[in-house]
Amino acid sequence: xxxxxxxxxxxxxxxxxxxxxxxxxxxxxxxxxxxxxxxxxxxxxxxxxxxxxxxxxxxxxxxxxxxxxxxxxxxxxxxxxxxxxxxxxxxxxxxxxxxxxxxxxxxxxxxxxxxxxxxxxxxxxxxxxxxxxxxxxxxxxxxxxxxxxxxxxxxxxxxxxxxxxxxxxxxxxxxxxxxxxxxxxxxxxxxxxxxxxxxxxxxxxxxxxxxxxxxxxxxxxxxxxxxxxxxxxxxxxxxx
Numbered sequence: 001x002x003x004x005x006x007x008x009x010x011x012x013x014x015x016x017x018x019x020x021x022x023x024x025x026x027x028x029x030x031x032x033x034x035x036x037x038x039x040x041x042x043x044x045x046x047x048x049x050x051x052x053x054x055x056x057x058x059x060x061x062x063x064x065x066x067x068x069x070x071x072x073x074x075x076x077x078x079x080x081x082x083x084x085x086x087x088x089x090x091x092x093x094x095x096x097x098x099x100x101x102x103x104x105x106x107x108x109x110x111x112x113x114x115x116x117x118x119x120x121x122x123x124x125x126x127x128x129x130x131x132x133x134x135x136x137x138x139x140x141x142x143x144x145x146x147x148x149x150x151x152x153x154x155x156x157x158x159x160x161x162x163x164x165x166x167x168x169x170x171x172x173x174x175x176x177x178x179x180x181x182x183x184x185x186x187x188x189x190x191x192x193x194x195x196x197x198x199x200x201x202x203x204x205x206x207x208x209x210x211x212x213x214x215x216x217x218x219x220x221x222x223x224x225x226x227x228x229x230x231x232x233x234x235x236x237x238x239x240x
Contacts, residue, residue, distance in 0.1 A: 033045050033047070033048040034048075035048060035051055035052065035055075037052070037055045038055070050071065050072060053071040054071075058071060059071050061073050061075070061076040062076075063076060063079055063080065063083075065080075065083045065173060066083070066171075066173040078099055078100055081099040081100075082099070082173075082174060082186050083173065083174065083175065084177075085177045085189075086099070087099055089101050089103065089104040090104075091104060091107055091108065091111075093108070093111045094111070106127055106128050109127045110127070114127070115127055117129050117131070117132040118132075119132060119135060119136065119140075121136070121140050122139075122140070134156060134157055137156040137157070138156045143156060144156055146158050146160070146161040147161075148161060148164055148165060148168075150165070150168040151168070163184070163185055166184040166185075167184075171184065172184050174186055174188070174189040175189075176189060176192055176193065176196075178193070178196045179196070191212070191213065194212045195212070199212070200212050202214050202216070202217040203217075204217060204220055204221065204224075206221070206224045207224070
């Protein structure tokens with residue numbers, strides 16, 4: 001009996017195999033690999049194997065920092081940038097940076113005004129397809145499939161539930177690269193980083209004063225509208 005040890009496969013070899021596997025699809029339009037669960041067809045066995053994880057729930061790649069699991073290695077690598085703060089994709093209009101090129105593409109729509117995803121029920125338009133799906137579930141379908149095991153509160157998406165659970169566990173997996181302060185969400189970390197960068201993206205349309213937080217701007221605007229003036233108590237209210 002002789003044990004055979006396979007040599008490690010290089011990234012270049014993997015890419016070459018994938019190109020050969022997808023050649024028939026590119027040239028002849030053939031998709032010979034079919035999913036036995038949903039009958040969807042794929043051009044390669046590799047693509048089919050990744051797809052099957054949707055049905056099996058298999059997530060072999062785990063983040064060593066927050067233990068979140070992923071079905072694909074590249075998704076894990078993108079996720080790790082949440083912890084490292086790496087944002088290699090930069091907007092040429094406003095210089096804002098992003099973790100992936102796809103996030104940059106979605107951001108660019110805020111400059112162009114493009115909203116390619118439209119709700120068939122109410123006509124509301126969205127920048128990304130995920131926002132449209134969440135809108136349909138929350139507003140029209142009113143589905144709350146994800147329930148908190150601690151307080152039974154229900155949510156329309158797993159992401160919203162995951163963020164909520166941190167209010168119970170106290171988990172803060174996103175650390176500031178400057179002062180090591182930890183935050184519960186990437187959005188909270190981005191807001192905190194403005195303390196170090198001095199960025200104040202929220203500007204008053206009346207006096208041009210700028211703020212770090214949107215809630216600070218809203219409170220400030222009341223100074224112009226007069227909404228924050230103290231209410232005068234009448235004599236009748238005092239007697240009552």
